[in-house]
Amino acid sequence: MEVFEINREEELDQLAKYILLNYPDRQVFALYGPLGAGKTTFIKYLSKQLGVVDSVKSPTYTLANVYKTYQNEKIYHLDLFRIKESVEWLDIGVDDYIEDPNAVIFVEWPEKIRDLLPPDRTLMIHINPDPDTQKRKIVILLPDEQENHT
């Protein structure tokens, strides 16, 4: 587990670089945090480090955005905001994205598909905004640490 304090948005650039360098075996990035915490924003910075050429936008309405990097690698950006846990998520096809071994996958609102996240390939990123200072505390966890954390 690692904890970072973010005071300004620009600091996410360094943090994105740090995460990608230090967790090279992680391919599924699960981003937790309330509405407006900055999940899409952080995915923008992670994507930039990965060399995404498309513009990264919220997929809330479109559910899944597909981006390409300049090396033609695939990035899936999933947003499960509009999916309720009661839905049988297997029917939705989310597993097809997550099981793709040749892509990097970002998932917003991953709590809705907890059991689908592969433990050996997932990194969990919690973004906690401080309501008073509007700073962000970012907690990075591996899936086995997550169990102890929650």
Added chain:
Amino acid sequence: MIVLGIETSCDETGVGLVQDGRLIDHVVAKQDIHSQYGGVVPELASRQHIKKIYPALDTLLNRTGITLEEIEGIAITRGPGLIGPLMVGSLFGRGLAVALQKPIVNVNHLFGHIVSVFFADKRLDFPFIVLLASGGHTMLILYWDTFKPEVLGETLDDAAGEAFDKAAVLLGLPYPGGPHIDRLAKQGNPEKYPLPKPQIPGFNFSYSGLKTAFRYLVEDITRQGLDKLEAEKPHLAAAIQKAIIDHLFDKIEAAVEKYGLKRVAIVGGVAANSYFRQRLMEKELQEGWETAAPPLPLCVDNGAMIAMAGWLKLKNGITSPLDESPTPRLPLNEFL
């Protein structure tokens, strides 16, 4: 020439008929199943499209008295959108084209929204400015000619319609939130809670900062009690609505100034917002703009706009091969 348009890119099953650039009629089968899940669930969406597409077409033909044999071309949405729903409409349309031996034409969903402006009462001379704002997209376009839309800017994060929907969630309103905010805001004072203006250079848009600011504001008021929140809801709805629309106008006005064009159209689901239309009308009355917007039912996703785009393409001799598949990622400039 009569063209049938089929739109299934997201949650609406839409079929429409256009004859020589004029609307005959259209049917949108709303997928009410989604409101109980709080949003669009793609697999359910695909299943619902399968169930609804034939009855929708049947209703349309019965209502207009037009027979399948009279249809001279079939237009389908190729993307962008959810792959399952797109596949349903695409295969249905291609099957129909084979059976009727009529040409098929693939349409970019975004281009469909843009040409929905031709359903407006007023016809604007080219070039003019088009603001497309919906749940999934927000773009400012300089529309030079039928097949020459130039994208000046687009959202860097959330779409304007999504900002409405997320604000509605924060206020505890049902999905989809846009119409609820519109209604509630009529009883509110938009100046009571000033929200920060997004500061984005050029013609791009950004709504994520506004969303976060609104979240803090709502949390702040909730801490004063739920009664207080209930009492303030109309003012909060009015405030967020004004902030969302102001941001759209900032960019429209910047384009009007830069290109010296006072001709402006608004399209997409957000163009159905009554405050947005009222503000546009004020521009017409006070600053001499010429403005246009599609009739309300043709702002949201519908089959008629796909039929219009298909008619424009067929008229210009453009058809698609039968094996051209839908694709979820389809930028406007890569496929018209």
